[in-house]
Amino acid sequence: MKIVSKSNSSQRFKHLKTGSKEHYPEVEVRYSSRRRKTASASWEGERIVLTVPATLHGNDRAAVVDALVQKLLSTRPYVRASDDDLILRAKELADQYLGGVYPTAVQWSKGQLKRWGSCTAATGTIRISERLKAAPSWVIDGVLLHELAHLIEPNHSERFKVLTAKYPRMAEVQAFLEGFSLATEQLRNKV
Ligand SMILES: [Zn+2]
Numbered sequence: 001m002k003i004v005s006k007s008n009s010s011q012r013f014k015h016l017k018t019g020s021k022e023h024y025p026e027v028e029v030r031y032s033s034r035r036r037k038t039a040s041a042s043w044e045g046e047r048i049v050l051t052v053p054a055t056l057h058g059n060d061r062a063a064v065v066d067a068l069v070q071k072l073l074s075t076r077p078y079v080r081a082s083d084d085d086l087i088l089r090a091k092e093l094a095d096q097y098l099g100g101v102y103p104t105a106v107q108w109s110k111g112q113l114k115r116w117g118s119c120t121a122a123t124g125t126i127r128i129s130e131r132l133k134a135a136p137s138w139v140i141d142g143v144l145l146h147e148l149a150h151l152i153e154p155n156h157s158e159r160f161k162v163l164t165a166k167y168p169r170m171a172e173v174q175a176f177l178e179g180f181s182l183a184t185e186q187l188r189n190k191v
Helices: 058-075 083-097 137-152 158-164 170-190
Strands: 002-008 026-032 040-044 047-053 105-109 117-120 125-129
Touching: 026 058, 040 058, 047 058, 083 105, 083 137, 117 137, 125 137, 137 158, 137 170
Parallel strands: 026 047, 105 125
Antiparallel strands: 002 026, 040 047, 117 125
16 A cells, blocks of 8 residues: 555645634545555544545545545544634533533643643633544543533532533543553553
């Protein structure tokens, strides 16, 4: 298999409708001479990697690539979410589970290497680690909800647990994050 082109999706997929340009994931297109009919696409971390039959050209190729990118993006909407998108989502979750306790700001954070999220209750600011961007949306929803609950209850008290337990997949979120921590630590040790 030969890698013919590497491109940043912000240039190649300008016409995708939602999200701001700088938050598009990188898309790599590989052309395979062994593949005759079907194209495939998958996430590799925060990148989308597509394998397309080398025989597919022009508009056909563009249409296949575009459809697969759209499909994958819909499975991980947070990959291209901006801070504005984050606060909108946080408010939706607050309405749904916590009776509408709103943060003043929600931001992606580059600096958070040991925590997945944090909440400064005094200012109402929530930060979510950028390392979570490629995680499934229900995981990031869970982390957002955890931090939102800190706006009501600062400690991991019984009251806090009652609040966060309203999110049905909270136990799965914990399990995912434990596995994710372990995996990323192992990756770091490899370097
Ligand atoms: Zn906490």
